[in-house]
Amino acid sequence: MTIELRHLRAFLAIAEEGTITRAAARLHIGQPALSRTLRQLESHLGVRLVDRSTHHLELTTAGRRFREKATAALAAVDAALDPRPLTALPLRLGHPWAALGGRTIPLLRRWDEEHPEVPLELRRIDDRTAGLAQGKVDVALLRGEVRAPGLVTELLRHEERIAVVPADSELASRSALALADLAAWPVALNTVAGTTTPELWPASARPRETIEVTNTDEWLTAIAVGRAVGVSTSATPGLHSHPSIAYRPLTDAPPVPLLLAWRSGTPTHPAIPALVALARQLVAED
Known part of the structure; x- marks a missing residue:
């Protein structure tokens, strides 16, 4: 017979839950159907994956080895079928009140011209870090001293x-x-x-x-x-x-320092360096 993704998901649910009852409830299928799916997988592989001799199921040596392979296989499939990487994630630019001032519209227009594949979303958030510390934005235009921990800042200029x-x-x-x-x-x-x-x-x-x-x-x-x-x-x-x-x-x-800030120590949006370069170029034109 042909092994399908449901066989792998069934096996991993059993391995994680430790009982057929809990695994079946998690998968929203009946216990007999789940037991049958497990037997089909074991028959295809020619090995016993789960030791059923005790009330609490245990994986056999082969089962533990196969668990690693099944986990990797499902992760690869889930990644391949995830539609999000197929479209560019927007770059969320926060500010609490003045963005880039008179250069805000030129910033947005130039970005659309030079980076049409990455939407730039301008968000005003009434917060000291414009939502950056809470993860509401990817990068923020901030003024004054930035005291929030875990942020990287880039000085753009000083404003009168x-x-x-x-x-x-x-x-x-x-x-x-x-x-x-x-x-x-x-x-x-x-x-x-x-x-x-x-x-x-x-x-x-x-x-x-x-x-x-x-x-x-x-x-x-x-x-x-x-x-x-x-x-x-x-x-x-x-x-x-x-x-x-x-x-x-x-x-x-x-004067007041104008800064671009983003979070450190976590995956950051890959377009942030391009935004920093464009913002620097625009403020230099003033």
Whole structure:
């Protein structure tokens, strides 16, 4: 008779479960049918694979050897029939609020032109690592100090900080602002993914009031309605224009590092080096 994959799966289920009863339940077949399948396999091989002399089945010496071969054979078949490697896995690029700023659209377009076989998915995730630490993305654009363990980072550039103010405020009428100009207002702080904290100001001149928000939308709204001002980087206007918000240079705040990050010590997406190279090329063109 012809041996089929079901014979191998039946034998391995018996070997792993230790009883015909449990193996049959696992395979959703009757015990007589499973016993018959095992006998067919043993008859084809001409050897006894399972010792049935005890209540708890044991593999014979030949059975233990065949178990290794059957396991390898099924693994090879499962790999061959897995459709996922036949289509490229998307490269998931996370960011918490500004992606690559004004170079975000060029990044996506250039990627589609140069790597049409690998979809690049841009995902905004309100999290300090933009979902990277949780495995929600393969690589992330992050700003500021990255403290999460197990990540590899690549510095792309430093971005200048800017002031973000209500468009109808007196602050918007100025060509540039300093930290002291903002301290008289409540300052909106994104406590989940932002890079601004009260420590940005000198200890003797910190804002008298802060408004804590948990995502970019809340942060933009607080500023747009005139409840607060904010501090961001030069990338933000390129991705978050708003008629009720004005962006102005901030003259006395240190720049913010922009990083590409991915997980270390685990299999990584093979297209990450290509993304790093393209991102570096685009920021160098600014």
